[in-house]
Amino acid sequence: MTVPPPVLTATNIRKSFGDRxxxxxxxxxxxxxEVISILGGSxxxxxxxxxxxxxxxxxxxxxxxxxxxQAPLARNRHGRLEVSDSRAAARLRTQTAMVFQGFNLxxxxxxxxxxxxxxxxxxxxxxxxxxxxARSLLERVGMAGxxxxxxxxxxxxxxxxxxxxxxxxxxxxxxxxxxxxxxxxPERVREVLALMRSLADEGRTMIVVTHEMAFARDxxxxxxxxxxxxxxxxxxxxxxxxxxxxxxxxxxxxPAAL
Amino acid sequence: MGxxxxxxxxxxxxxxxxxxxxxxxLAVSGVCATVLATGLTAMSVARSPLPRLVQRTWTFLFxxxxxxxxxxxxxxxxAMVPWIRHGILWAAxxxxxxxxxxxxxxxxxxxxxxxxxxxxxxxxxxxxxxGRACGMTGFMLLRRVIAPSLIRIALPSYSNEIIMMTKSTxxxxxxxxxxxxxxxxxxxxxxxxxxxxxxxxxxxxxLINATLSTLxxxxxxxxxxDRAPTPLAPIPPTLEPLS
Numbered sequence: 088m089t090v091p092p093p094v095l096t097a098t099n100i101r102k103s104f105g106d107r108x109x110x111x112x113x114x115x116x117x118x119x120x121e122v123i124s125i126l127g128g129s130x131x132x133x134x135x136x137x138x139x140x141x142x143x144x145x146x147x148x149x150x151x152x153x154x155x156x157q158a159p160l161a162r163n164r165h166g167r168l169e170v171s172d173s174r175a176a177a178r179l180r181t182q183t184a185m186v187f188q189g190f191n192l193x194x195x196x197x198x199x200x201x202x203x204x205x206x207x208x209x210x211x212x213x214x215x216x217x218x219x220x221a222r223s224l225l226e227r228v229g230m231a232g233x234x235x236x237x238x239x240x241x242x243x244x245x246x247x248x249x250x251x252x253x254x255x256x257x258x259x260x261x262x263x264x265x266x267x268x269x270x271x272x273p274e275r276v277r278e279v280l281a282l283m284r285s286l287a288d289e290g291r292t293m294i295v296v297t298h299e300m301a302f303a304r305d306x307x308x309x310x311x312x313x314x315x316x317x318x319x320x321x322x323x324x325x326x327x328x329x330x331x332x333x334x335x336x337x338x339x340x341x342p343a344a345l
Numbered sequence: 346m347g348x349x350x351x352x353x354x355x356x357x358x359x360x361x362x363x364x365x366x367x368x369x370x371l372a373v374s375g376v377c378a379t380v381l382a383t384g385l386t387a388m389s390v391a392r393s394p395l396p397r398l399v400q401r402t403w404t405f406l407f408x409x410x411x412x413x414x415x416x417x418x419x420x421x422x423x424a425m426v427p428w429i430r431h432g433i434l435w436a437a438x439x440x441x442x443x444x445x446x447x448x449x450x451x452x453x454x455x456x457x458x459x460x461x462x463x464x465x466x467x468x469x470x471x472x473x474x475x476g477r478a479c480g481m482t483g484f485m486l487l488r489r490v491i492a493p494s495l496i497r498i499a500l501p502s503y504s505n506e507i508i509m510m511t512k513s514t515x516x517x518x519x520x521x522x523x524x525x526x527x528x529x530x531x532x533x534x535x536x537x538x539x540x541x542x543x544x545x546x547x548x549x550x551x552l553i554n555a556t557l558s559t560l561x562x563x564x565x566x567x568x569x570x571d572r573a574p575t576p577l578a579p580i581p582p583t584l585e586p587l588s
Contacts, residue, residue, distance in 0.1 A: 141478055143474055185474075189471050193493075194570065209479055210480075
């Protein structure tokens with residue numbers, strides 16, 4: 088069996104905010120079809136790491152590549168890493184999509200317009216084609232009846248499902264989820280997780296920062312435990328949730344098990 | 346009583362003929378101040394410190410001094426500057442309407458820029474990040490994500506500023522412009538009937554502002570998507586235009 092090509096390669100990512108080192112050299116490779124769950128306590132750097140992957144945060148050190156395209160990071164004259172070509176960075180982002188903890192739908196656009204915005208404006212795809220895709224995606228996330236609604240009229244779970252449809256609308260190579268269920272009540276968590284599970288089943292490449300242990304264990308192909316800005320341990324869920332998991336990861340899990 | 350009404354009627358007719366002057370000053374300085382304020386707002390978030398300093402200084406000067414002094418300085422003061430007095434610019438600076446518009450543009454742009462700056466800071470970061478995350482940059486991000494939110498946030502304060510500007514146009518009368526207030530004073534100089542004339546002038550300002558505020562409130566409602574109903578109809582089979 089051939090190994091699928093890497094969709095994302097992040098090498099030795101470091102990031103500090105002031106004196107606080109949030110990421111102390113994190114590397115990650117995501118291959119096509121992989122679902123990687125990033126777990127860790129609060130302040131472990133997992134969200135920052137995810138935001139570095141699409142350059143919403145500029146890392147202090149390290150390299151990122153989507154497919155075989157390197158992220159345009161170069162040192163400025165002060166020696167700090169910065170985005171050297173913002174157009175190239177934007178092009179790179181068009182290959183990815185992000186689902187946020189706070190949904191971040193555009194409030195002045197309807198559900199349908201939210202989903203159509205990126206493929207229409209950024210990718211400049213054909214209107215009819217974009218509309219057809221948007222319709223089937225809204226159908227898929229169970230929001231077809233709400234196409235003309237504005238986001239504020241929707242529940243959190245509904246908004247997040249629309250946000251997932253929006254993320255898929257450009258058919259990205261990689262979808263980044265930043266704690267997608269943390270702002271939802273338990274009822275809504277289930278509907279969003281079920282949707283994410285179905286995306287995983289169809290072979291989407293996903294990197295998910297989450298606190299949902301059951302999702303990490305049952306859905307992901309790999310679990311990464313971040314602690315103090317480093318990968319403390321990683322591996323397939325069977326290993327990570329099995330008997331020979333690292334003590335630190337077990338300690339992290341134990342309060343959740345209570 | 347009948348004589349009163351006849352007088353007020355004829356005064357009002359005279360004042361109404363001055364309404365276009367008031368509206369001209371309002372329209373020109375309103376549009377120019379808004380455009381200038383947009384530039385100042387962009388400067389206030391610039392990377393390099395110089396534009397930020399210019400914006401802060403501009404606001405400091407024009408918000409910190411009385412508008413009437415600015416008008417006097419431009420109309421009377423600049424006439425003392427030889428290269429303006431004898432230069433090509435004199436054609437403009439000798440015109441009191443131009444001077445009023447210039448002073449009001451400078452002054453009100455400082456206020457409007459502060460309104461825009463506050464609104465820009467209030468645009469939710471998440472909306473902008475969602476735009477950047479899907480590959481939007483620069484102008485597209487501004488036009489499709491930032492501006493729609495910014496306008497909605499700024500509109501109530503902006504409307505307020507426009508109403509204030511309407512009233513400020515009356516300062517033009519101090520430099521010989523025959524706007525509503527100017528004509529009112531002229532009529533009073535001839536008739537000595539202060540109360541009726543000022544009441545008629547005030548009524549005209551009220552009418553202008555009532556119209557403006559109705560229009561601006563209508564715009565506000567139109568932009569407020571929360572008020573829009575949520576139809577639960579199926580997606581239309583044909584394409585509808587996306588505005």
